[in-house]
Amino acid sequence: MQREKFIERVLLLLALSSIASLALITVFIFLEGFPLIVHTGLTNFIASAHWAPTKGHFGILAMIISSVLVTLGAMVLGVPLGLSCAIVLAEFSPQPLKLVLKPTLELLAGIPSVVYGFLGVVWLVPLIRNHLGGPGLSLLAAAVILGIMILPTIISISIDALSAVPDIYREGSIALGATLWQTVRRVVLPAASSGIITAVILGMGRAIGETMAVIMVAGNALQIPTSILDPVRTLTSNIALELGYASGRHREALFATGIVLFIIIMVLNLSATLITRRR
Amino acid sequence: MSNPAKKSADADACLAGDGASPPGPALPTFIRRLSASWAVAIILGVMLLLSGCGSEVSSRPLSIAGSTSVQPFAEKLAEIYMQEHPGVRVDVQGGGSSAGIYAAEHGAADVGASSRELLGEEKKLCEIPIAYDGIAVIVHPSNPLTGMTVEEIRQIFVGEVTDWRAFGLPAHPIDLITREEGSGTREAFEHLVMAKREITPRALVQDSNGAVREIVAGDPSSIGFISAGLVDERVKALAINGVLPSPENIKTHAYQLVRRFILVCRTAPVGPVKDFIDFVLSPKGQKILEKEGLVGVS
Amino acid sequence: MRLSPQLTQTLVKILLWALTGLTLLILIFIIVDISVKGLPQVTPAFLFSEPVDMGRHGGIFSTIVATAYITLLAILLASPLGVGTAIYLTEYTREGWATRLIRFGAECLAGVPSIILGLFGFVLFVLKLGFGWSVLSGALTLAIMVLPIIIRTSEEAIKAVPQEYRQACYSLGMSQWQIVTRIVLPSALPGITTGIMLSVGRSLGETAVLLFTAGAALRTPISLFDSGRTMAVHFYILAREGLSMPNAYGTAAVLVISILLINLVAYTLMQRLMKRYT
Numbered sequence: 001m002q003r004e005k006f007i008e009r010v011l012l013l014l015a016l017s018s019i020a021s022l023a024l025i026t027v028f029i030f031l032e033g034f035p036l037i038v039h040t041g042l043t044n045f046i047a048s049a050h051w052a053p054t055k056g057h058f059g060i061l062a063m064i065i066s067s068v069l070v071t072l073g074a075m076v077l078g079v080p081l082g083l084s085c086a087i088v089l090a091e092f093s094p095q096p097l098k099l100v101l102k103p104t105l106e107l108l109a110g111i112p113s114v115v116y117g118f119l120g121v122v123w124l125v126p127l128i129r130n131h132l133g134g135p136g137l138s139l140l141a142a143a144v145i146l147g148i149m150i151l152p153t154i155i156s157i158s159i160d161a162l163s164a165v166p167d168i169y170r171e172g173s174i175a176l177g178a179t180l181w182q183t184v185r186r187v188v189l190p191a192a193s194s195g196i197i198t199a200v201i202l203g204m205g206r207a208i209g210e211t212m213a214v215i216m217v218a219g220n221a222l223q224i225p226t227s228i229l230d231p232v233r234t235l236t237s238n239i240a241l242e243l244g245y246a247s248g249r250h251r252e253a254l255f256a257t258g259i260v261l262f263i264i265i266m267v268l269n270l271s272a273t274l275i276t277r278r279r
Numbered sequence: 280m281s282n283p284a285k286k287s288a289d290a291d292a293c294l295a296g297d298g299a300s301p302p303g304p305a306l307p308t309f310i311r312r313l314s315a316s317w318a319v320a321i322i323l324g325v326m327l328l329l330s331g332c333g334s335e336v337s338s339r340p341l342s343i344a345g346s347t348s349v350q351p352f353a354e355k356l357a358e359i360y361m362q363e364h365p366g367v368r369v370d371v372q373g374g375g376s377s378a379g380i381y382a383a384e385h386g387a388a389d390v391g392a393s394s395r396e397l398l399g400e401e402k403k404l405c406e407i408p409i410a411y412d413g414i415a416v417i418v419h420p421s422n423p424l425t426g427m428t429v430e431e432i433r434q435i436f437v438g439e440v441t442d443w444r445a446f447g448l449p450a451h452p453i454d455l456i457t458r459e460e461g462s463g464t465r466e467a468f469e470h471l472v473m474a475k476r477e478i479t480p481r482a483l484v485q486d487s488n489g490a491v492r493e494i495v496a497g498d499p500s501s502i503g504f505i506s507a508g509l510v511d512e513r514v515k516a517l518a519i520n521g522v523l524p525s526p527e528n529i530k531t532h533a534y535q536l537v538r539r540f541i542l543v544c545r546t547a548p549v550g551p552v553k554d555f556i557d558f559v560l561s562p563k564g565q566k567i568l569e570k571e572g573l574v575g576v577s
Numbered sequence: 578m579r580l581s582p583q584l585t586q587t588l589v590k591i592l593l594w595a596l597t598g599l600t601l602l603i604l605i606f607i608i609v610d611i612s613v614k615g616l617p618q619v620t621p622a623f624l625f626s627e628p629v630d631m632g633r634h635g636g637i638f639s640t641i642v643a644t645a646y647i648t649l650l651a652i653l654l655a656s657p658l659g660v661g662t663a664i665y666l667t668e669y670t671r672e673g674w675a676t677r678l679i680r681f682g683a684e685c686l687a688g689v690p691s692i693i694l695g696l697f698g699f700v701l702f703v704l705k706l707g708f709g710w711s712v713l714s715g716a717l718t719l720a721i722m723v724l725p726i727i728i729r730t731s732e733e734a735i736k737a738v739p740q741e742y743r744q745a746c747y748s749l750g751m752s753q754w755q756i757v758t759r760i761v762l763p764s765a766l767p768g769i770t771t772g773i774m775l776s777v778g779r780s781l782g783e784t785a786v787l788l789f790t791a792g793a794a795l796r797t798p799i800s801l802f803d804s805g806r807t808m809a810v811h812f813y814i815l816a817r818e819g820l821s822m823p824n825a826y827g828t829a830a831v832l833v834i835s836i837l838l839i840n841l842v843a844y845t846l847m848q849r850l851m852k853r854y855t
Contacts, residue, residue: 007754008669014661018728019679021658021721022686025697032700054460084596092590101601108604110836112782112809115829118816119607126497135454135498137483148603155600181586202688209690211785212813220459220484231483236692240785241486243696244378245461251700258693265688273681339802340794342709354631354795361796370794370804372710373814387709489818496819513819 029262033255045256051222053242053250060257062224066139066232067208069225070218073143074150074207079200081147082154086196089155090162091184102159109152117213120145125217134229137219142232145213150203157202161195162188194275201272205265211236235261340368341551345379345392346463347487348412348506349540352571353392359567360558367551373487376463380404383543389552391543394463394506395470405544409559411574413507413524414468414536415516417492419499423448426518429535433472435502438479443500455482456491456503464488467538468504507534508572530574540573611829618827619834628795632811633821637828639797643805646798647712647791648780651719656773658720659727663769666728667735668757680732687725691785694722698790710792710804718790719783723776730775734768735761767850774843778836784809808832 037045040058048059085105089098120141129136165188173183189196219231220241233241239254246254343353350373357369374382376393380401383391397406416432418424424446434440435453444450457478458465469478485491488505495501496513507524510516516524519535528534548556558564565575580588622636629635666676698718708714738761746756762769788810798805806814808828815825 004752004754008665011661011665011669014658015665018658018662018724019682021724022682025686025689025694025721026682028697028701029693081596081600084593085600088593088597092593104604105600106840107608107837110778110782110840111607111833112784112812112836114782114784114809114813114816115607115611115833118812118825118829119610121493121816123610129498134452135483135494135501137494151600179582179586181589182582205688209688209692211690211692215486216817221482222480222484231481233484236690239692239696241459241484242461243692243699243789244374245376245381247381254696258696261690261693262685265690266685269681269684269688273684339709340800340804342792342794342804344710344792351631368796368803370710370792370796372792372794372804385704386707387704485817487818489820493817493819 026262029255029258033252033257033259036249036252036256037259039249039252046260049224051238053246053253056249058249058253058256060235060238060260062222063233063235063238063257064260065224066218067234067236069139070142070146070214070232070234071204071207073139073228074146075200075204077144077147078150078154078203078207082151082199082203083158083196085151085155086158086162086199087184087189090159091180091188105155106152108148109156113149113210113213114216116145116149117216120213120217128229132229134227135219135231137217137231138229139218139225139232140228142214142218142234143228145217146207146210149210149213150206153206154199154203157199158192158196161192161199164195165191197275198272201268201275205268208261208264208268209236211240215240340370341390341555342370342372342382342388343379343390343392343542344372344374344382344388345543346376346394346540347373347489348376348394348464348509349392351509352410352540352568352573355567355571356559356564360555363558364554369555375459375461375486376466377461380543383545386545389544390548390556393541393543394538395466396539396541397543398466401543405547407542407544407548407556407560408539408576409542410540410565410568410576411529411537412540413529413534414464414471414504414538415507415510415524416502416504416519416536417495417510417514417516418502419495419497420513420515421499422515424517426521426523428520429472432519433474433476436473436478436482437476438481451500454498454501455479456494456501457482457484458488458491458504459484459486462486463538464504464506468536471536471538526569526572526574539576611826611833614823615826615828615830618823619830623827624831627797628811631818631820632795632815632824634824637808637811637824637831639795640806640808640811640828641831642797643712643791644781644807644809646805647715647719647787647807648777650712650716650801651723651780652773652777654716654720655724655727655776659724659772660731660769662728663731663735664757664761667732668753668761680729683725683728687729691722691783694718695786695789698786703790709802710790710794711802712791712798712805713801715787715791715805715807718786719780722783722786723780726776726779727769727772730772731765731769734765734772737768738764767847770850771843771847774839774846778839778843781807781832781836781839782809783807784813788813808835 036058045058045060046064047061049061050057050059051062089101093101124141124144125136128134128138128141169187169191170183173187214234215237218234218237220233220237221231222233223230225232235257239257243254350371353371357371361367361369372388376395379388379391380393380397382388384404394412397404416427436455442450442452485494488509491503491505492509492514495503507516507529522528522534524534529537542556544552569575624636624641625638626636627639628637666679670676698714702708702714702717703710742760743756746760787807791807792804793806793810793814794804795806809832812825812828812832815821815828
């Protein structure tokens with residue numbers, strides 16, 4: 001009994017330490033960043049596009065817009081491609097092909113983000129610059145690279161969602177005379193919708209949080225983009241560019257940016273959980 | 280969920296001998312082995328930590344952090360210094376001049392490397408100049424221009440002149456590249472060229488000299504500024520008011536855009552830090568810098 | 578014009594297969610590019626010599642050591658914490674608002690952008706605690722980064738063990754800890770190991786966190802307070818500064834192969850353990 005109690009105490013200690021470290025980050029970020037939001041005012045912080053931290057201006061609007069646009073662009077590319085792959089793998093491909101294709105597609109997940117960024121600089125940026133215009137380092141480049149990067153996430157979670165739909169649904173539909181596509185479109189997809197939406201939301205979370213690849217291809221100009229060929233700076237890139245030397249209010253502003261990102265991720269996670277629970 | 284513990288010993292024996300036992304071999308061995316390996320690993324870790332403290336290698340390496348302009352030169356100096364002083368370790372980081380000054384001030388690094396002058400509050404820190412370097416304004420080698428005036432460069436970087444047409448070249452927007460705000464090179468550039476005017480926010484930003492050089496080397500319509508010591512055959516340095524950034528011109532200050540590389544310490548350097556700085560300032564150290572493209576201070 | 582269901586299906590199939598083909602093409606392109614330009618660089622000399630001249634010449638030995646050092650330390654720190662927490666949460670507590678809150682917290686933190694972890698690690702470990710740019714700072718931050726992953730995967734693995742096993746053992750009078758060590762953990766081990774392997778894979782590719790906590794020193798780190806650059810950080814610097822295309826590709830190849838190997842090991846380990854215990 002003694003031993004039992006001791007072990008339980010040890011495990012409790014471990015659990016508390018974990019929770020403490022996780023809480024540490026949250027508390028740290030909020031403690032460091034909140035004073036800045038109070039100082040500048042929330043509306044000023046979020047709605048002003050004037051970011052000149054050395055002169056006391058902390059408006060992150062340009063970066064919020066850039067992050068949002070880059071993520072949306074990534075979804076526009078990633079969701080259709082990813083969903084198509086998932087549907088083809090889960091519904092339309094014969095088993096041997098599926099066995100080969102699935103791990104091949106999961107290979108994509110093993111490639112680090114900096115490698116994507118590098119290949120983007122080497123191949124994609126000159127392509128955009130020579131054929132579409134602008135410096136090549138642009139919103140478009142960032143969106144394309146991110147779109148490719150979130151493909152594994154979307155594909156694997158969608159495949160899981162589609163595979164989870166019981167075969168009975170499919171068999172019933174076919175028995176009624178529907179084609180395979182009609183079955184997929186009207187029966188399987190709706191049944192798997194919550195899983196697919198989760199996949200999309202998680203992909204979005206990954207895209208918003210990506211830093212290194214974006215710094216390499218987005219151009220990092222501090223402006224609200226007027227065309228997809230304009231260089232942009234996202235919230236994450238901004239933190240990376242300035243964290244080495246930021247101090248005082250400036251550093252608080254970076255933590256405040258972290259709070260904004262944290263809240264965005266929390267909202268995304270919450271929506272994903274709620275959607276899956278509703279089903 | 281309560282378990283009469285006194286029965287556990289019997290249950291043990293019961294389970295061990297029972298044919299319909301739960302899956303797998305006796306787990307305690309597995310867990311024991313795992314915990315043992317963890318314990319060994321932790322002990323090894325502690326040993327490593329202690330070895331770092333006790334051995335010849337000093338537990339805390341001499342760390343230099345800061346300017347990406349200074350970094351390649353600091354790396355070279357560190358490499359040779361470590362060859363000559365086995366047992367001493369010098370770690371060089373980048374991060375930008377402001378980051379280096381900050382790190383030196385707050386003890387994150389022993390020495391900060393900066394390619395700009397200390398400003399305001401920073402002046403209380405100890406500064407040691409180690410070299411002179413020029414700031415080269417670079418364009419792609421295919422760009423037919425060979426030189427500009429300071430005013431022309433300023434107009435481009437403010438954003439007033441946005442097209443190469445203004446220089447008699449085929450019309451094409453100018454792709455403007457600058458460094459991040461904490462960069463010493465940028466600060467020095469603003470001081471020497473911009474005459475209190477701001478660099479346009481529409482400029483692309485990269486966080487190191489090498490990165491700027493990479494982009495200019497790949498984009499025929501681009502223009503940027505880097506440390507003169509880092510110019511290579513993939514980019515072309517423009518002559519400013521007729522003067523090219525050659526080492527001779529930088530030494531005589533015939534080339535206008537010259538700035539100092541300085542090492543920054545929180546207090547006057549002592550011990551291993553002082554030894555290293557003495558090395559940098561010695562004839563041998565200065566010769567290394569000059570061989571790499573800088574101009575010495577001696 | 579109403580298309581027949583058959584025709585619609587054919588058209589849709591063409592579209593979907595085309596898009597899948599496009600995705601595969603992108604993947605193949607990436608793999609081929611890295612392999613063709615990177616694999617020739619991966620010689621024993623490359624793997625075992627130190628970087629020279631900022632990485633323009635020489636190999637990547639110091640980065641390999643730094644990567645192994647930092648990653649192993651991080652996993653060593655995070656695994657007992659994570660698995661222990663998972664065990665405690667599932668076996669020793671009742672499901673309630675507290676456990677759900679903790680789980681949600683872990684989910685959120687698993688999704689935190691890595692640059693924020695880098696910022697946190699830089700301010701706390703490098704600056705405030707005075708560890709400087711070091712293996713220690715990097716490993717601590719990395720450990721916090723992978724902790725939620727390990728907790729989550731371990732919890733799922735432990736929960737997947739059927740209740741009947743536990744109930745049978747309770748009825749036999751086994752203690753909680755005996756049940757955990759003899760019944761639950763062996764069954765959950767494949768899942769837990771996979772989670773740890775996933776964390777290793779994720780750490781290998783991590784750049785934003787380590788650049789700002791472990792720094793970018795070129796030498797092989799020995800003591801915990803030495804700075805060191807991992808392969809991913811080295812690759813980023815080589816690529817960004819244009820120091821050496823061949824070396825950049827070589828480092829990328831080694832990185833991708835390492836991650837692939839880890840994933841492969843995790844996969845086969847999971848298969849083998851599943852066969853052993855089920």
